[in-house]
Amino acid sequence: MVKITDVARHAGVSPSTVSYALSGKRPISAETRERIEASIRELGYRPHAGARALASSRSNVLALVVPFRSGIHVPVVMQFAVSVVTTARQHDHDVLLLTQEEGEEGLRRVADTALVDALIVMDVQLHDARLPLLRALDRPSVLIGFPAEPAGLTCIDLDFAAAGGACVTHLAELGHRCVALVGSPPEVYLRRTGFAQRVTQGFTAAADERGLTSTVHPCEATPAAAQAMAERLLREHPELTGVVVHNEPVVQPLIEAFRRLGLRVPEDLSVVAICPDELAEQAPLPISSVAVPTARIGARAVELLMRKLDGLEVPEATMLPPWLTRRATTAPRGG
Amino acid sequence: MVKITDVARHAGVSPSTVSYALSGKRPISAETRERIEASIRELGYRPHAGARALASSRSNVLALVVPFRSGIHVPVVMQFAVSVVTTARQHDHDVLLLTQEEGEEGLRRVADTALVDALIVMDVQLHDARLPLLRALDRPSVLIGFPAEPAGLTCIDLDFAAAGGACVTHLAELGHRCVALVGSPPEVYLRRTGFAQRVTQGFTAAADERGLTSTVHPCEATPAAAQAMAERLLREHPELTGVVVHNEPVVQPLIEAFRRLGLRVPEDLSVVAICPDELAEQAPLPISSVAVPTARIGARAVELLMRKLDGLEVPEATMLPPWLTRRATTAPRGG
DNA sequence: TGATCAAGTCGAATCGCTTCGACCACGAGA
DNA sequence: TCTCGTGGTCGAAGCGATTCGACTTGATCA
Numbered sequence: 140m141v142k143i144t145d146v147a148r149h150a151g152v153s154p155s156t157v158s159y160a161l162s163g164k165r166p167i168s169a170e171t172r173e174r175i176e177a178s179i180r181e182l183g184y185r186p187h188a189g190a191r192a193l194a195s196s197r198s199n200v201l202a203l204v205v206p207f208r209s210g211i212h213v214p215v216v217m218q219f220a221v222s223v224v225t226t227a228r229q230h231d232h233d234v235l236l237l238t239q240e241e242g243e244e245g246l247r248r249v250a251d252t253a254l255v256d257a258l259i260v261m262d263v264q265l266h267d268a269r270l271p272l273l274r275a276l277d278r279p280s281v282l283i284g285f286p287a288e289p290a291g292l293t294c295i296d297l298d299f300a301a302a303g304g305a306c307v308t309h310l311a312e313l314g315h316r317c318v319a320l321v322g323s324p325p326e327v328y329l330r331r332t333g334f335a336q337r338v339t340q341g342f343t344a345a346a347d348e349r350g351l352t353s354t355v356h357p358c359e360a361t362p363a364a365a366q367a368m369a370e371r372l373l374r375e376h377p378e379l380t381g382v383v384v385h386n387e388p389v390v391q392p393l394i395e396a397f398r399r400l401g402l403r404v405p406e407d408l409s410v411v412a413i414c415p416d417e418l419a420e421q422a423p424l425p426i427s428s429v430a431v432p433t434a435r436i437g438a439r440a441v442e443l444l445m446r447k448l449d450g451l452e453v454p455e456a457t458m459l460p461p462w463l464t465r466r467a468t469t470a471p472r473g474g
Numbered sequence: 475m476v477k478i479t480d481v482a483r484h485a486g487v488s489p490s491t492v493s494y495a496l497s498g499k500r501p502i503s504a505e506t507r508e509r510i511e512a513s514i515r516e517l518g519y520r521p522h523a524g525a526r527a528l529a530s531s532r533s534n535v536l537a538l539v540v541p542f543r544s545g546i547h548v549p550v551v552m553q554f555a556v557s558v559v560t561t562a563r564q565h566d567h568d569v570l571l572l573t574q575e576e577g578e579e580g581l582r583r584v585a586d587t588a589l590v591d592a593l594i595v596m597d598v599q600l601h602d603a604r605l606p607l608l609r610a611l612d613r614p615s616v617l618i619g620f621p622a623e624p625a626g627l628t629c630i631d632l633d634f635a636a637a638g639g640a641c642v643t644h645l646a647e648l649g650h651r652c653v654a655l656v657g658s659p660p661e662v663y664l665r666r667t668g669f670a671q672r673v674t675q676g677f678t679a680a681a682d683e684r685g686l687t688s689t690v691h692p693c694e695a696t697p698a699a700a701q702a703m704a705e706r707l708l709r710e711h712p713e714l715t716g717v718v719v720h721n722e723p724v725v726q727p728l729i730e731a732f733r734r735l736g737l738r739v740p741e742d743l744s745v746v747a748i749c750p751d752e753l754a755e756q757a758p759l760p761i762s763s764v765a766v767p768t769a770r771i772g773a774r775a776v777e778l779l780m781r782k783l784d785g786l787e788v789p790e791a792t793m794l795p796p797w798l799t800r801r802a803t804t805a806p807r808g809g
Numbered sequence: 810t811g812a813t814c815a816a817g818t819c820g821a822a823t824c825g826c827t828t829c830g831a832c833c834a835c836g837a838g839a
Numbered sequence: 840t841c842t843c844g845t846g847g848t849c850g851a852a853g854c855g856a857t858t859c860g861a862c863t864t865g866a867t868c869a
Binding site: 140142143144154155158159162164165186187189190191192193194195196 | 824825826827828829
């Protein structure tokens, strides 16, 4: 293995000069720097991560805690993960993957052993058991999702309440008077996951404000559940003309179920989803939707973390505004 | 931060004794060990990962390279990842997440900087550009999937050829005489990904052997493509009664498309899939399938790696035998 | 009664890098 | 002319573990 002293000898300088040339923390003459860079290339030098971490007390590794429980949509998690990794690399950091299962002990472990410099936590519950730990930890963290009490933490997410509201507004402007929200599976509500509740709040508030009739229905993430839900909605709310879906796996099956029940989409029934754009775009009939901007959220989370690592202040709450794209599944009521 | 010397002082022993008590590499009297463990608990000591890596030249971190390209089924990737992380933790290792995008340079980087001890690579192509590098690297690796030339590497995967064959055998034993394979998207074949080709080979060979009429059809991973595929199959092969699907997102849509075209499943048409059991089980009509045992493969990959890290010999090729579970989508021909 | 050996412990070297303080040379300002 | 600051470099002291050799002690065996 070639080490920094080898490079130094080869370039005719001291090890510290090589280090400074690499880090840029002290000025090095252009001439010397070039000589060093040439030696590095020639010898194929790579700084030893462990040694670097020991000496600098920076590992240049971020922890990412991913959920893998029922009720969460796996492709969305993966999109977050990929965008976190990609962005981290742009900032010269790597990403250590932790599962929710490891729990608090896992977080403490990677933080206390200095294996990671900072943490990103996904799928935060309203009263998440990990919050006290994250607040107490000596390492910075960013939560994707909002707990009930975000004070003292850095959180980022789509503004799900506004997203729910935007869907209602869209339907209301198209003349719809009776709307329903088909939401996440019941266990997600039981776990008291923030985004599910916020969508409901935004949805209900906007409907009330505009005087629409509205109902909310959690729904299992299976085609069979979608079918049952469609039947139930038509039975219980015959005057229903607008549906908001916040449950990725169910969007398409639900539309198909309504069709089977004899309703045309969007002529008889408008459907608007809250889901990643990819999913909305590549449906057979492109779906009007509020985007869940996974890539932006992941990238932003990393950037917030980098700023915190640099000792800079960052906002405690970052709520990305919703953006509704009208596609083929919404139309004016009765037309 | 509390370090090993603090523990040593507190327990009245030397640092090396603490180290040996922790690693078990030299005998330590029970009494001393208990004293040390008490001190560790009391002081809340955690060995510094970087220091440990530097001194022992072991980081206790594994790299996992995940694909995120079109044509691969994201939930399957996630299942692998979770099982790799879980198993790695059981062996006191962590997992660093790399994306395919980082390419060879990424592999070289984490290996050369000693950031990781070993690598797991998913989604291996038949003539993967990374193979020479993996062979040359001084760190052990395991591939999930088989390249054309696996010599000198350690590979593990489901025996996809046998899986294709098992599906045909199952259909043949039910009396079917004309079968079709609906496979992965065309780009997967174009990339020359091993498993796609192997399924085809096994499928065709088994059909030939038993004198069945057979055809093979790559298929985009969308509901619309599934619909088109169903129509085309019925048009071009009116005598078709058995379909093998190796394309997760399309399984369910394809069955629905056949139904819409007036075929009853399984009475008129038997369908057998190659997919994770979860997907087959939770379909509205449970699907007869050969399992893709993601959890087992991931766990096994880690165990192979651990053995290699311990300097033990491991088999170059590990092919898990297919296991077909008959569920509700296959029935005797004409029955 | 030594010689031998294993168990149990210690001290010191080492892993490869970063960083701090010091030093030199040189141009600018007084 | 003397200082002062600054660009550029070096040497040495860590960072916090692991590991190797050596030492003590007591038991075992001839």
